[in-house]
Amino acid sequence: MRFFINRKFSYLIIIHFLALSSWGQDPSNMPQRQLQAELTKLLDSGNYADAMPFFDELKIRGQDDPDINYENIVIGSPMVFPSGYMQMYAKTMDSSYISKAAEFCGSFVAKYSGHADAIKLLQMQDTFLRMDQKWNEAVQVIEKLLDPTQAFREKIEEGKRSDMLNLYLGRAQCYHTLQNWVKGEVAFRELLTISDEARDEDKAAYAISCLTEMFVVTKRVDEVFPLLPRLSAETPARYDMRLNVNLMQGGDQLKEKGRFVEASLLYALTMTAEEVKNYYTDRIARISAEKSRLSSFLKNPNLPKRRLSILRDKDNALTMKLTTAKSHLAIAEKTASFTTNLRWSKASNFQDTKRFWESFWGFYWLYKEDPDNELAEDFIYAAFASANTVKFAEKSFELGEQYLANKNWLKYGSDVTNIMANAYRLEAEKQAAIAEGLQTALSTLDKEKAARAKQSSEEQYQRFFELCDRFLEKDPGNKYAVNFVNMMGSVYFKQRKFDQLLEKFAGYVAGVPEANKGYINNQSFAEGPAMPSALYLSGISLLSTGKFEEAKPLLAPIVGVYVEGLPLADGTLSNMSQYEEVVDE
Structure with a gap:
């Protein structure tokens, strides 16, 4: 076909x-x-x-x-070349185009310093060098433009005020990044002055953040406080990683000097690395979306030249902001998280300022939200101790039992066991008193309450003795051994259970001493600090049951010494209630 x-x-x-x-x-x-x-x-x-x-x-x-x-x-047409390189950078994000743009601007002005576009090209060169993080070169360009002895400054002042403001901002940014505090202090203060005159809050906030960091690094932290009210605004400068690290360090400096209230102000203003990351991640997304919308407008072939020029300038400005935001995000991602250190500093500082409830919750959630942290033992102990300080019994028991359940935690084991045993003893006595007070109750509700209190008291006593026995078996030579012996003695005496005391302490079974039983017959215990207390309590128990002759061998080794403040010179206890009061203390 x-x-x-x-x-x-x-x-x-x-x-x-x-x-x-x-x-x-x-x-x-x-x-x-x-x-x-x-x-x-x-x-x-x-x-x-x-x-x-x-x-x-x-x-x-x-x-x-x-x-x-x-x-x-x-x-x-010199402006075409740097603009072209920046458009290529915006398309490819290849930083070599930034370097080419900066190089063109510098070489052109070096040849044709009197050209009508020379000032504009130098301003562009400064921007490109900062985008390329060549801070020393950038600040040299800026200082040339701001030099009152050269014609550049006069011409810039005749133009837009924003051009001059951007130069002051760039100079401050360079010295801040280079940590050149000598030249930087002048640059930061001048930026703050001109920003306030222009009512530019973002640039003023950046100047304040630079001054704050400088004061902390140079140990002039007292000069930070007049600036603090202006650091609370939501600006990019507020989320500068270095600023926030230095705010925390400033708080630490004040804390070391005992200025806890002032330290709390700096801690409260400190943003964590995670907060900084979230902020710049969101900022990058917003700027990218705005650039995308702007790109759609720029594709319109019918745009007037003036409108096109304005939009391209805006696109370049957005590119600069995007590059800066990405730089901040990269720094935040490389910065090791200091959130844990910050939370610990805040909680301990609350403790120092006697804001005990805030301190407790700070330590509590620090442990609860990161139980696998290598410092978890410190966290839970701090929370446990704080719970005891504010007398939060429920959390004290919860945290104490969690600590004791972890066999790998040994650093504070003696303290925790001692505090927990005493807490169980006091709670058992409290419940026993409630049960005793309701013995003659007639109503069903009161009888049920009495039964619950009695059962609770028995359970608390059981746990109390478990902790005491476990501790004395494991570490009879520990300084806390005396406390455990005295606490158990107090309970036995209050309950008049002398037989149980004698069995546990002296090895008496059915009234007959056995050489292989009882604490006083344990060689490790006998060499420890609690031996005098055990002998004394055993001897007094025998006296209380009428066994005077059997008491003598136990009391003889300790005649003339003091046990917990009780005189033993005559070998007798003059007042039994006095003993119980001292042990309770």
């Missing part, structure tokens, strides 16, 4: 393919007239990035063609 195509249609197809081939054509393959025409179109549309290869080709051709004066082309 044959196909027939009319001439008109075939002509259109040929034109179409020719057009396609010209659109994708390399500038090096274009005739001079076509190259210039295509370049003009790109420049008119503001597409400087795609125009750069055409300029490169003109430069090459100008070396052999005297009719092409490439130098005059550059002099005639």
